[in-house]
C-alpha cells in the first residue's frame with residue numbers, strides 16, 4: 001500500500017499547497033506513482049493539477065463522501081494530471097457544506113478511512129499526498145486518520161506560524177491515539193531568503209529549537225522564489241513552468257529526502 005502523507009498546518013499561506021503539488025510532481029518525475037487528495041475545499045491543488053477542470057463536477061472528494069456507503073471509494077475519484085505518474089482526487093467549494101452536515105457524525109473523522117479501507121485501486125500508488133485547509137477541522141482529522149506521516153511547512157520568518165505550531169503538534173498527538181501509524185516526518189522550512197540576515201538567524205533558531213525537542217527539520221529548505229507564484233498564475237507546477245528554477249531544485253531535493261526517510265523506516269521495520 002502507498003505511504004500516505006498529510007501536508008498540514010492550521011496557519012494559512014505557509015506553503016501547504018505549493019509543497020503538495022510540487023512534491024507530487026517531483027516524486028512522479030522520479031518514476032513513482034502518486035495520488036494527490038485535495039482535502040481543501042478552496043481547491044487550490046485542483047486548480048493547478050487537474051488537467052480537465054470540468055471533471056471535478058463528476059469526480060471529487062466531496063462526491064465520494066456524499067455517496068451512499070459502499071457505492072464508491074477514493075481511487076474511483078482519481079483524475080489525470082499533466083504528469084502521467086500523478087493523479088488527483090479533486091475538490092470543490094461544496095465540500096464546505098458537506099463539512100457542516102458531517103459535523104458530529106462518524107464521517108467527520110472516519111470518512112476518508114471508510115473510502116480507503118478496502119480500496120484496491122490505491123495499491124498502484126507509491127505515495128498519497130493530502131493537501132489540507134488552514135484549520136483544525138474535519139478535513140484535517142480525516143486526513144491524519146489515514147496517514148502514515150505528516151509534514152508541517154513553516155515559513156522561515158513567520159513568528160505567528162511558529163506560535164501556532166504547538167496547536168498542530170497537539171492535534172497530531174491526539175490523533176496518534178486513534179491512528180498508531182501516524183508520525184511527524186518533519187517540519188519543512190519554506191519561503192527562505194538567505195540574503196536577509198533575519199531569515200538566516202531565524203532558520204538556525206528554528207532548527208535548534210526542534211532539534212532540542214527531537215523533531216526532524218528537513219535538510220531541504222524551500223527558498224523564496226517568485227517563479228513559484230509565476231507557475232501558479234500559469235496553473236503549472238514549478239517543474240512544468242521551468243525545471244531550471246531553484247524552486248524546482250528545492251522540491252526535487254525534498255522528494256529525495258522524503259524517499260530516503262521512508263526507505264530508512266521500511267528497513268528499520270524489517
Ligand SMILES: Nc1ncnc2c1ncn2[C@@H]1O[C@H](COP(=O)(O)OP(=O)(O)OP(=O)(O)O)[C@@H](O)[C@H]1O
Pocket residue numbers: 011012013014015016017018019040042044132133134190191192222223224225226228229232
Ligand atoms: N517558496 C515560495 N516562494 C515564493 N512564494 C511562495 C513560496 N511558497 C509559497 N508561495 C506563495 O505563497 C502563497 C501561499 O502559498 P500556498 O497557497 O502554498 O500556502 P497554503 O498553506 O496552501 O495556503 P492555505 O492555507 O490558504 O491553503 C501563494 O501565493 C504561493 O504562490
Ligand SMILES: [Mg+2]
Pocket residue numbers: 016017018040044131132133
Ligand atoms: Mg493551500
